Amino acid sequence: MNETQSLAQASDSGGPATGSDHVPTFRLYVAGEWVESTSGGTFESRNPADRRDVVGRFQAGTRADLAMAIRAAELAFPAWRATPAPRRGELLFRFGELMARHKERLARAMTREMGKVLAEARGDVQEGIDIAYLMAGEGRRMFGDTVPSELPDKWAMSIRQPIGIAGIITPWNFPIAIPCWKMMPALVAGNTVVFKPASDTPHCATLLVELLAEAGLPPGVVNLVTGTGADIGEALVESPDVSVISFTGNSATGRRIAELAGRRLKRVALELGGKNAVVVLRDADLDLAVDGIVWSAFGTTGQRCTACSRVIVERPVVDELVARLTERASRLKLGSGLDETVDVGPLVNGAALEKVESYVEVGRSEGELVCGGSRVTHGELAHGNFFAPSIFTGVRAMDRIGQEEIFGPVLSVIAVADYAEAMTAANQTRYGLSASIFTRDVNTAFRAVRDFETGIVYVNAGTTGAETHLPFGGWKETGNGHREAGHAALDTYTEWKSIYVDFSGKLQRAQIDNQ
Numbered sequence: 001m002n003e004t005q006s007l008a009q010a011s012d013s014g015g016p017a018t019g020s021d022h023v024p025t026f027r028l029y030v031a032g033e034w035v036e037s038t039s040g041g042t043f044e045s046r047n048p049a050d051r052r053d054v055v056g057r058f059q060a061g062t063r064a065d066l067a068m069a070i071r072a073a074e075l076a077f078p079a080w081r082a083t084p085a086p087r088r089g090e091l092l093f094r095f096g097e098l099m100a101r102h103k104e105r106l107a108r109a110m111t112r113e114m115g116k117v118l119a120e121a122r123g124d125v126q127e128g129i130d131i132a133y134l135m136a137g138e139g140r141r142m143f144g145d146t147v148p149s150e151l152p153d154k155w156a157m158s159i160r161q162p163i164g165i166a167g168i169i170t171p172w173n174f175p176i177a178i179p180c181w182k183m184m185p186a187l188v189a190g191n192t193v194v195f196k197p198a199s200d201t202p203h204c205a206t207l208l209v210e211l212l213a214e215a216g217l218p219p220g221v222v223n224l225v226t227g228t229g230a231d232i233g234e235a236l237v238e239s240p241d242v243s244v245i246s247f248t249g250n251s252a253t254g255r256r257i258a259e260l261a262g263r264r265l266k267r268v269a270l271e272l273g274g275k276n277a278v279v280v281l282r283d284a285d286l287d288l289a290v291d292g293i294v295w296s297a298f299g300t301t302g303q304r305c306t307a308c309s310r311v312i313v314e315r316p317v318v319d320e321l322v323a324r325l326t327e328r329a330s331r332l333k334l335g336s337g338l339d340e341t342v343d344v345g346p347l348v349n350g351a352a353l354e355k356v357e358s359y360v361e362v363g364r365s366e367g368e369l370v371c372g373g374s375r376v377t378h379g380e381l382a383h384g385n386f387f388a389p390s391i392f393t394g395v396r397a398m399d400r401i402g403q404e405e406i407f408g409p410v411l412s413v414i415a416v417a418d419y420a421e422a423m424t425a426a427n428q429t430r431y432g433l434s435a436s437i438f439t440r441d442v443n444t445a446f447r448a449v450r451d452f453e454t455g456i457v458y459v460n461a462g463t464t465g466a467e468t469h470l471p472f473g474g475w476k477e478t479g480n481g482h483r484e485a486g487h488a489a490l491d492t493y494t495e496w497k498s499i500y501v502d503f504s505g506k507l508q509r510a511q512i513d514n515q
């Protein structure tokens, strides 16, 4: 299926014409049908590298649309939960194969819609494929425990069961990978899904749902509702029929979701901000450290939860490191991510550009700007949201640019005396997603592995690049204790059931008869 044949497009089934500007209009996916919103309204998704380029128009979903999606998910749940998990896994495997077949098309659509360079967009799709295959395998594992009972002639075991409807609210920065991280474990465990994607990347979400439908998921098992977070997102969180919410995004929204869900005692898994540090010790391989820092600070234009935004470096090597980082950062080529020679794409939207700009202003009074610091508007770049990779030196750990999540290509360098001071600075943050250390000393490396207060630790690598078969998530205010990816992901989407079968034929009282 190519983009012009997309089932999600309204024009394919006699819906509203796509208009003389050739901008396609896409629809919601509810109960296995592509439908228009009851609002009759749409919103646009634009290419952040060239804002003149409209990717498509998407339904401005309403609470009424959402109610229909939730109802569809509810109706689909009994049959889906009764489907053997290995069979559910097979459908996910088929979906993974479809993503692999359409990898290039998905990657190009992603670059066009949210800006990350093509190599990274391919990586994003690959992460989706990886989790689909991993969770397909969980269909044949999904281990519980079988343990000896403390009483004779009694069997004791635990199994996982689905919770019901999962409300999936996803960000734009990994518009294929993150929805897959959430939907794959939810689905293999037997839940049905209502998916509310970020309003910056509805096209990626639509392409993904098309492939889920093509893989053969029964109607209603996955439903897609585009629209605003204030409307659709909140209503999803507040719905008494939705049993679990998984959200990745900013901390303020996460807090709001936790509050709303808390009142209903609803399970919520949150993946929020980061302020990830790379520690560089005096014995580090500086070439390697520079590679790792540049990649994790400026890759994806700094728009990863895992992005490095602080470098904490021992004083004897700070000048050398900063000189090399500045040289490399100022040579990075900005432009459309569809151009394979480009290193850094645009920021996702105007608000992101303004946020980065305002933090650079804050930074000017806190540290010394040694590189970048402004929008890039020459030639064709004038039509996109481009900001030069920027580095501040002389930052102190508690400065605002050393503390607050910027989510852009801005790096703060903090100089320290020794390992102990480096570790204090690294942990002096309310976030705790990812951290890394560059050192050649194996003992120090292991101390750092022990000492970082983060969910992910790297030794001699940057802070990005988590693989899908280990738990992904953070300590402190990065989250609320849940993990995505790995088999830990199943915890979010399942209830445990402990089962005791007594075949003694008589009443046996645990903790009493066996004392």
Ligand code: UN1
Pocket: 127, 173, 174, 248, 303, 304, 305, 306, 307, 463, 464, 465, 466, 467
């Ligand atoms: C995110 O930015 O929310 O580890 C996800 C990484 C990627 C995932 C990032 N595998 O950088």
